[in-house]
Amino acid sequence: MNTQKKTSTYRIIVIDDNTAIHEDFKKILVKETETDNELEDMESLLFGSDTDQARDSGIRFEIDYATQGQEGLEMVRKANEEKKPFSLAFVDGRMPPGWDGIETINHLWKESPDLQVVLCTAYADYSWQEIQKILLGDSDTLDSLLILKKPFDNVEVLQMAHALTRKWELNREIKGRLNQLAFYDHLTGLPNRALFLKRLKGTMDYHLRHQHKGALLFIDLDNFKRINDTLGHSVGDSLLKIMAERLVNSLRVSDTISRSVKDRTAARLGGDEFTVLLPEIDDEDRAAVVSRRIVEHMTNPVFIGENEFMVTPSIGIAIFPDDGDNVEVLLKNADLAMYFAKRSGQGNFKYYQDSMNDAALKRLTIENQLRQAIDRDELHLHYQPQVDLSSGHLIGMEALLRWDNHELGSVSPVEFIPIAEECGLIIGIGEWVMRTACAQVQKWLQRGLPVKRIAVNVSVKQFIHPDFVGMVEKILEETGMPPDHLEVEITESLFAQNTDKISHILNALRSKDIHVAVDDFGTGYSSLSRLKEMPIDCLKIDRSFVCGVESGTNDKSIISAIMSMARGMGIRVIAEGVDNDEQLNFLLDKHCREAQGFFFSRPMPPEKVEAMLKKGIRKIKFPPAGGNPTESVN
Numbered sequence: 001m002n003t004q005k006k007t008s009t010y011r012i013i014v015i016d017d018n019t020a021i022h023e024d025f026k027k028i029l030v031k032e033t034e035t036d037n038e039l040e041d042m043e044s045l046l047f048g049s050d051t052d053q054a055r056d057s058g059i060r061f062e063i064d065y066a067t068q069g070q071e072g073l074e075m076v077r078k079a080n081e082e083k084k085p086f087s088l089a090f091v092d093g094r095m096p097p098g099w100d101g102i103e104t105i106n107h108l109w110k111e112s113p114d115l116q117v118v119l120c121t122a123y124a125d126y127s128w129q130e131i132q133k134i135l136l137g138d139s140d141t142l143d144s145l146l147i148l149k150k151p152f153d154n155v156e157v158l159q160m161a162h163a164l165t166r167k168w169e170l171n172r173e174i175k176g177r178l179n180q181l182a183f184y185d186h187l188t189g190l191p192n193r194a195l196f197l198k199r200l201k202g203t204m205d206y207h208l209r210h211q212h213k214g215a216l217l218f219i220d221l222d223n224f225k226r227i228n229d230t231l232g233h234s235v236g237d238s239l240l241k242i243m244a245e246r247l248v249n250s251l252r253v254s255d256t257i258s259r260s261v262k263d264r265t266a267a268r269l270g271g272d273e274f275t276v277l278l279p280e281i282d283d284e285d286r287a288a289v290v291s292r293r294i295v296e297h298m299t300n301p302v303f304i305g306e307n308e309f310m311v312t313p314s315i316g317i318a319i320f321p322d323d324g325d326n327v328e329v330l331l332k333n334a335d336l337a338m339y340f341a342k343r344s345g346q347g348n349f350k351y352y353q354d355s356m357n358d359a360a361l362k363r364l365t366i367e368n369q370l371r372q373a374i375d376r377d378e379l380h381l382h383y384q385p386q387v388d389l390s391s392g393h394l395i396g397m398e399a400l401l402r403w404d405n406h407e408l409g410s411v412s413p414v415e416f417i418p419i420a421e422e423c424g425l426i427i428g429i430g431e432w433v434m435r436t437a438c439a440q441v442q443k444w445l446q447r448g449l450p451v452k453r454i455a456v457n458v459s460v461k462q463f464i465h466p467d468f469v470g471m472v473e474k475i476l477e478e479t480g481m482p483p484d485h486l487e488v489e490i491t492e493s494l495f496a497q498n499t500d501k502i503s504h505i506l507n508a509l510r511s512k513d514i515h516v517a518v519d520d521f522g523t524g525y526s527s528l529s530r531l532k533e534m535p536i537d538c539l540k541i542d543r544s545f546v547c548g549v550e551s552g553t554n555d556k557s558i559i560s561a562i563m564s565m566a567r568g569m570g571i572r573v574i575a576e577g578v579d580n581d582e583q584l585n586f587l588l589d590k591h592c593r594e595a596q597g598f599f600f601s602r603p604m605p606p607e608k609v610e611a612m613l614k615k616g617i618r619k620i621k622f623p624p625a626g627g628n629p630t631e632s633v634n
Helices: 019-029 037-047 069-081 101-111 128-136 154-183 193-210 224-231 233-249 285-298 327-343 355-370 413-422 426-446 468-479 492-496 499-511 543-550 553-569 581-589 606-614
Strands: 008-015 059-066 088-092 116-121 145-149 214-221 265-270 273-278 302-304 307-309 313-320 349-351 379-388 394-405 409-411 454-457 486-491 515-521 538-541 572-575 617-621 630-633
Touching (some): 008 069, 008 154, 019 154, 059 069, 059 154, 069 088, 069 101, 088 101, 088 154, 101 116, 154 193, 193 265, 193 273, 193 327, 214 285, 233 265, 233 273, 285 313, 327 349, 355 413, 379 426, 394 426, 409 413, 426 468, 426 606, 468 486, 468 499, 492 499, 492 515, 499 515, 538 543, 538 553, 543 553, 553 572
Parallel strands (some): 008 059, 008 088, 088 116, 454 486, 486 515
Antiparallel strands (some): 265 273, 302 307, 394 409
8 A cells, every 4th residue: 555655844044144054954864856866865864764754754855045134034034924934044153234143133023922942153252151141141051052063064954954843743733622611611612711812812902003993792691501401511611512502603704894804803701601703893883783693593493312402592792992991891891781681582682781780789789788678578468369250259469569668669570570580589589488478368268268289489590499399398387278279370481491390390290279360361372282291270361462452353252262272271271460341351251261460459458458357348349440349248
């Protein structure tokens, strides 16, 4: 079998004011023909004739020549710019009237620090210690420089050329590997945080000097942690590599004015966070164009083994220098914009705005105050009646959380519940709500007051917590409330979680005679095939459909469809947000049995509920159109 040996070619520059020396180097280092016996003899002396490397050492040299140090420096500079650097320089010790060899080497190393150098001299102009002092200051080593005394031996020249060019190559390989480890992410191959911050700083410094604009995109994968925790880190790593590749493929040369591929910088900061640097944009809308393309590319389905995912990115956009004139501020603002994009729904992007800082400060204040809300006894529950529409009887209540803070005043649940979920406080708060509601109902039952059911909202994070069922059992045992009086309300989005795990929890609740209702039904796009397999007792029609009864037919059709489906599955239905007689009449016409809303009663504190129950009130009399609901004794 014939194998062709790989040939390595190295560029060498000879800087000497004597052109005859140039020819000497050419004769020694450049093999003119394959039968150049003199060169082969020298290579044989160097490598050994019995290894058959004399002719096939695989090393070739390309030589350029300069007669003065300044000329040589320009040639080295040009070679670097062309990405064809010199590996070795033979530099004469004296080249009047220009720089001498030491001065030339000093300039060469400033331009090309990795360059290997041989100082060729016939005079003892400098001692070795003096050379070290001039070129390296107080350093004790000078391992990129050798001295060659004139007149030199041909074999010595060839030996130096082979050894130093190979050393130059090995140094570059080691430096490249170290650079890869230091500045590139080992999983995705993208630049890491250190390299990204270095490039971002350089880009911003340039833009501040030249008054150009650029954009920073801060990208975070939605719900990645859930996939990582559920299916394991190996699947998570595979997903990250796919997303990184899609991110890079979504970028184009036309995304920047410069049209230079190297100016587009995608990086992985860590975890599921990525960045894209658009170093020069002619229009701020260009960042939105790129963001839409990134969302489109990254949102396509992903298949890993038997698993299929639909991963969406949330993107925050900060324009520099407008949104920050230094790296820290710009990165913070882009991250903040990403957070607002994520809150507005998956697969979105948002530009940074100054008002976001105010909102972020308020959010931080809410989080800090919320951490102490239970200890300060700032949380309390209101209760909203649930009504049987055919009789007007009060058949249950929903417990609704309220928070009055000494600094913030009354904070809406719409505002603080998402924050509690994001920062992990919802587990403790949810347990407090469950215990407080059950304890309150048990007090009413012990006093002989008619309360058939209490509905308690449970967040997704709380429901899938490993100790959720145990926590509910413990609370029921501690309070003494009958389990069949409790109805746990979960959101429809829960069915996008692990089906087997959710089914196991639901069956465990049912085995304890605890009821389960699906809140806000119709908004979560749950799979009906999954829903039919779950032990669900009740569907709560979302208030948005009830409110739409007056304005169009689509919401009416959705309500009718939900009612028909629920009847076929043997599931109760409650309509939320009933506010007027038109909505009520439509629900009655569709044979909806249960409802709640302002039309019947606003949420009330426990003392008002208790006062109502003590009067023996069991029925709510429907008011005339535009009136307020009244209570009547059955």
